[in-house]
Amino acid sequence: MTLASRPSGLALGPALLLGVAGAVVGAALGACSLAVSFDECRNDGDCLTKMGEQWTCDQGHCVAPSGDDSTTATSVTPTTESPTTATTGAPTTSAESSTGQVSATTTGDSTSGSSTGEGSSSSDTGVVACTLNSECEAALGDNFLCVETLCVDALSEECQVLVWPSQGSHDKVVLLASIIPASPPFDSITVPLQNAVQLAIEDYNRTTDLPGGKRIAWLACDDAGSAEKALAAAEHLTGALKVPAIVGPVFSEQVIEVATKVTIPASTFLITPSATSKQITNLADNDLVWRPISSDVYQSNALADRVLALAATRVAMLGKADAYGKGIISDVTKVLNPKLGAKFKSFEYPDPVSKPPDQIMADYAAILADAWGDKGLHPDHVLIAGTSEAINLVLGTMLAWGAENPPPTQPRFIVTHGAVPSMEDIVNSAPDGIKALLMPYVEGVAPDVLDPQNFAAFNIRYKIRFNDSDAITASSLGYDATMVTIFAMAAIPAGEPVTGPAIAGNMGKLVDAMGTKVSFDDVDGTDLLFIKKAHNALVSKKTVDLKGVSGELTFDLATGEVRTNVIGWGLTPKMGMPTVPVLTPMRVYVLDPPPAVTGTWMDL
Template identity: 25%
Template sequence: MSVFAKASASRSVRAVVTGVAMVGVSALLLTGCSSNAAEPAASESPAASGDAQTIKAGDRNLTLKIGTVLPQSGALAFLGPPEEAGVALAVKDINDADLGMKIEPVYRDSGDTTTDTATVSVTDLLSQDVSAIIGAASSGVSKTVIDQITGAGVVQFSPANTSADFTKYADKDLYWRTAPSDLLQGEVLGNQIAEDGNSTLGLIVLNDSYGTGLADSTTAAFEAAGGKVVAKSLFNEGDSNFAAQISEVTAANPDAIALVTFDQAKVITPALVGSGFPGDKLYFVDGNLADYSKDFAPGLVAGSKGTLPGLDVGTLGDFTDRLKAVDPTLTDFSYAAESYDAVMLVALAAYAANDVKGTTISKYLRQVSGGTGDGTKVTDFKAAAKALAAGDQVNYDGFSGPVTFDEYGDPTEATIGVYEYAADNTYARIN
């Protein structure tokens, strides 16, 4: 089932779909995202909130340097390969088009919040005069570098940040993302847990803006659907022993347990099941929905479910095959499409502006996504570049979906898929 639901235009703390206890929702069309995020600085105006910029016709001769701070190490390292493959494929498609734009990528590691890897990487990238930085994957990591990036007049574009805190962050209109706010994922996850017949829920949660934000939105949706959260136990990035959290949550005897974590799930999950909790009553999220066929005993999490933003790559034609051509080792494709589209949107904004300065690119990002400008729908760089060279407005729809940015740089259309684990501990979309 794929249901579209309109969200409240307010950005208060209200639930995403006010007054609707909808179950099995896999797609949401927003007119705005609720948020408890910090307000923008008084001197700031929402990104590209006015009319679209004029597109000047003519050929381009642009070299655009793009950096990445994606996880090659740390708790989200499993997301690094698909995200970097998405970036590399977009770079290849743009350069192969040979339409007056050359992309020069510079790949760097983001690490996680237990290190200063991201800060070191960003410092290096800024010294190389990149116009935009793709990343980080972790909301917590992005919080450590967002001021450094945007303060330098460089676009930060995350394919995977989902914390609601970024919606109204004081980012000088330079922060953008193709991933939807966790207010949406929590809505879907909480309702799915309730739809599965669970009356009580426990949560084991990473204590950062991503974990607590997603846990809160999941709790709100689950309790709005009639359930009750009976336990929530937090841990910090870098922790390696989760016995206390497991004991605290299982002591409340919940019907189901949601793991709002990164790769800590590799340790928590076997310990939970080993303690006697049923493996098919666990729920995963985008930070840990991964192929566990080589990590867990067969059948350990068979029947468990999880949520993941984005379209199912199995529906995207040859996109998966082309990603594998870039990286033959890929087994997980999470956020690959969002990474591909991040590069495409940055490139199209630069092409539309005929300028590679980050502050100029940011002024065109919303309109090339279709948020302003009433442009012609395009789905690839060649078609878009030819239209822009003719002076026409474009509306890019990518592999991650329509995108269509709002005035805060958030996508206004998003898909949240529900997945289920099979006996071999691999997952497939069921909704």
């Protein structure tokens, strides 16, 4: 029997959750947008100035024709070693642009050509007409772009991180946006995912161009885990900016809200890296909603079967009161309730961003008190369907039960994939006296989203780019979601508009088993051969078969998602350090042949 359709994964060290270290390196710079480039040019085509003059590319710098007193083209931004990001508190104004900080601004499919000089601000309306992004930059500042003949501010309250492509004209770009809650309390698991989005864009831009010589610009939005903010970001992106594609949101509740209310009506392509609610499978989405991760229906059955295999006698299940938590509770209940009856109880808890932290903790305490039941009858297994708030749920349980005399038997905690990246922090945050005791009683289940060889190649670039921090496993999803979106853009012929339906219509070209084999570990030093191979095939109207950082990207074209086995994660002590946990794959839930949603657990 084949153990897994995807390799089972790597045992990643304690640095697994530390990807936040280099994520928002410009945050301390203040309320400003910031984005700069690697080099000014790769060829003379990158050196067309805002005035329509053709300069030449000399060792990465645009050089004026002989006799011109200037030394660099006015259309080219200042350079640095790598694109830099910064979160801002308010949209940057034209006055703020005097700091020398440059922001990426573009439309989904901007036109190019020389400026006519006709775009000007109306004294009574403040509206600036345009045909090019560069006209808006000249008139209003670097945050503005040309959308349907008018200059528009690219920034909004939620969308404050912009990055220009490393080279080329601002008039030859396609905007790719993301909606990811990069602020607390989710930042430890979401900033590494956002980093991966940025790395995918940078990797593509430094390797090749889209047809027509266009590159990718990036606008990052932070929904702070709030559906309201996610909707506001999506409305800005699809309304004012007319973006063709969005990576995110990352939570199921926000994906469902954004897709049904905003992106599907706007015909915008949406690919969520990590949302797993089974409700997403059946959205009436016109093929516009995709995800490189499998539905919760598989991990729900894996979780229930794991509980039964452990011969649990009393089980309390805690789930976040959203589409994700409620969906998993529902599916697990269908399996466990007939087996355990009254010995299985489920409880919902509020989203950790819905109330102030002190009130949330009080709510958690009340839920845990209900879950425990009468003294001496506490559950021996506690299941948590949530995200990083699982840290407080576990530690709250341990501390409260430890105060009883005599204390109850140590329960086993099993978390779902949203909290698997926080498993090490559960133990690291515990009092020293219980770390070693707690470690073997914390485990998790998650869809298989990691190809060991491809992840290793990806992690090398990630560490170099983000201050020597290791990527977390979920970063593979951010990278793959972004790269497949760009590949689908690359299959759009030069001269045709880059739109959501056009991107979605090309997804089938990425999953052809008879197409060119492309594995994301195909690199030679800094040369990303896999990008060149996929790009060359797609622009030649051929198809590809992708194996990403997360594994085989075999999207079901009917549902827009993949089907994978489930990994059972545990914690093992770091060698020589018995209280330091290491997240480790321990077992795999091998799915039965399609269309089955059940499987069998096997130890690794």
